[in-house]
Amino acid sequence: MNVAVGIVAQRDNERAQALAATLIDTLEDAATVVDEATAVAIDTDGVPVASMAECDLVVSIGGDGTLLFVAREAGGTPILGVNLGEVGFLNAVSPDDAVAAVADAVETLRRTGAIDGRELDRLRAAGEGWSLEPALNEVVVHGSRRGHGGGATIEIRVDGERYAESHADGVLVATPTGSTAYNLGEGGPLVRPGTDTLIINQMAATDAMPPLVVDRDAEITLAVSGAETAYAISDGRSRRELEPPATVDVSVADDPVTLAGPRTDFFEALEKLE
Structure with missing residues (x-):
């Protein structure tokens, strides 16, 4: 199965943009696209986030706000969240683990045509x-x-x-x-x-x-x-x-959001609240 991956990095966040570029270089066997704002920052072609509804997976790099934005735009496409925020109730993957987590998700999609995830009501x-x-x-x-x-x-x-x-x-x-x-x-x-x-x-x-x-x-x-x-x-x-x-x-609503990848430790995230 040819896997299409959309990547959305938090706007004006150089760390998120650099990780997006790393993922593009790493996922050589997948068809990767990035959002238009990130594309300008890393000098590549970009697409509207809404068009990522046609992808098999969307990677959201940033805080929970970035993932909320992706969820609004990307339809029912599963989302894997990489946490660059303070708490991260929705983003379970750390930046250090992002490349491995995304690669594992892509391999699962390629092998089975599906991906494990949990549905969140809207x-x-x-x-x-x-x-x-x-x-x-x-x-x-x-x-x-x-x-x-x-x-x-x-x-x-x-x-x-x-x-x-x-x-x-x-x-x-x-x-x-x-x-x-x-x-x-x-x-x-x-x-x-x-x-x-x-x-x-x-x-x-x-x-x-x-x-x-x-x-x-x-x-x-x-x-x-x-x-x-x-x-x-x-x-x-x-x-x-x-x-x-x-x-x-x-x-x-009839259309939940599907979160891919590992689950956030809810109680650990609560400890980060001020």
Whole structure:
């Protein structure tokens, strides 16, 4: 099997770019392509990251933010993350082990046509006539801005049953992957990866209820009122302006992200959090 590998290096990171160049030189028997920004840095041809959806494997070199970007762009292609960040919940491979790990993954693909990996749920946020790009970490619904005078009244329903309604800066719905991100900063619980759950967490609510952990198959509805403008945001990037009263439905998306390579030691990564 002829294996096609896409390589995406963290923008403006010379260490990541140098490792990308090393991988290109090392993977002589694979068809390798790099993202356009990296291509300029290492003087080679590049392609849009979105075109790497046609590859058999994409290597993300950088922090978790780089991998989130790759996951948005590269469709269902398995991703192997090389960690150059501080914590690395999604990137399990160290730079020193990157060449061997990628070579092993390519050899497995060549020999079997498949690759071992674990699937991570993503969230789909949708309203009347629209939907956002799937979120690996979280979907947030909030008012025009954080703080005094900028929130909205948001009712939370789970499978049609009301859990809470309060004026709040916003409400976030997180996957287990996203429990360590925005959710944690808002006082939400940590959830071990692989748990079939979602987290619902109010942000600075006037009449707050505790963060709620629900089954991954739950249908979550966020009804927004009491504000002139509100927003639904997927992983901090994909955004939809709302005109309250408006309703946002959040559920697990049909297309998960597949992480290739070794698993991150979740508890070891937690020790690196400040």
